Amino acid sequence: MASWLYLVIAIAVLAVVLVVALLVGRSRQAPPAAPQAPAPDVVVPPPTDADVAEPAVEVPAEVPVDAAPTLEKPEGTASRLVRLRQRLAGSQSGLGRGLLALLSRDRLDEDTWESIEDTLITADVGVAPTQELVEKLRTRLRVEGSAEDPRTVLREELLALVDAGMDRRLQVSGADGKPGVVLVVGVNGSGKTTTVGKLSRILVAEDRSVVLGAADTFRAAAVEQLATWGERVGVDVVRGPEGTDPASVAFEAVKEGVDTGADTVIVDTAGRLQNKAGLMDELGKVKRVIEKQAPVTEVLLVLDATTGQNGLIQARVFGEVADVTGIVLTKLDGSAKGGIVVQVQRELGVPVKLVGLGEGADDLAPFEPSAFVDALLG
């Protein structure tokens, strides 16, 4: 009897275990799978009716036909000259007025002549040119009650000092169907890149086609700066990655100028004045490489007029390593020391061809000796 009882209990336990096991197994199974779409290649929500009517990726209803940026129109030469002559007079007239006040004294004694010398030297005219000028003024105005008008005499002598006879035309045209090539050199910070940009605007205003070469590859910002100048007036800027060999950028720029039949290629260079030999190597290489494509027609040295004697030392070094054919004096608006024009021309034996008179895009003007002297005299 007991054994029957044990058997019945055992069967009952087994049945309970089986039922429990069945229930647990079911609950562990995944819930019934929802019908799945095949995995999409790109994760985008499946289209709905609304999506069909209005696409998920927004497409502009109308693509503008002319998406090109609006180009600036650089200021023409005539209005630029009028505006900048006034600015020159504003910054430089102190020198002439000071000299005229001294020369108009009743008696031109030694003290007065000394003051005249001091005034000229303070304005960076340089010692030798100052002595020459004073000598000439003394001769012409020595006679008491001289019939000559001090203003007329001073104007003539200043004009002679600035050397009105020098050829100041920019050589921006090439020969045999090739572009003119302008190489722009000078120490960093002198206003080189700005001058390249401003010069391109002068040429664009004269309807010339221009290519710029951003060969100042040591300073990424200089390349960017030039690219912006180019974009503003629709001028192509040839550039390479930071640290590229400047000569290769210069080569490519001139090549593009030749291939596209441009009128002028302007090449910005790096102005590292680490030592004379290094600079000579760098600029020499740039020039040699360019001349495989087309001759360099102009080498412009950019000098900051506010740097005085320091600027002159730089000018001397660049004059020795590059065949400078013209000088650009920048920042004349920020200096009353316009006499530097005289000194730097003497130092290098080449004319000042352009002057920078402000930070505005069109604040660069051809240097005109008579306008300059008139500005000095106020």
Ligand SMILES: Nc1nc2c(ncn2[C@@H]2O[C@H](COP(=O)(O)OP(=O)(O)OP(=O)(O)O)[C@@H](O)[C@H]2O)c(=O)[nH]1
């Ligand atoms: N007031 C005034 N500022 C100028 C003139 N020319 C250039 N500058 C300013 O001088 C600063 C230096 O000019 P950059 O053109 O960058 O000088 P840079 O020689 O190319 O120097 P890197 O690009 O470092 O080689 C800028 O702030 C210019 O706006 C000028 O004629 N007058």
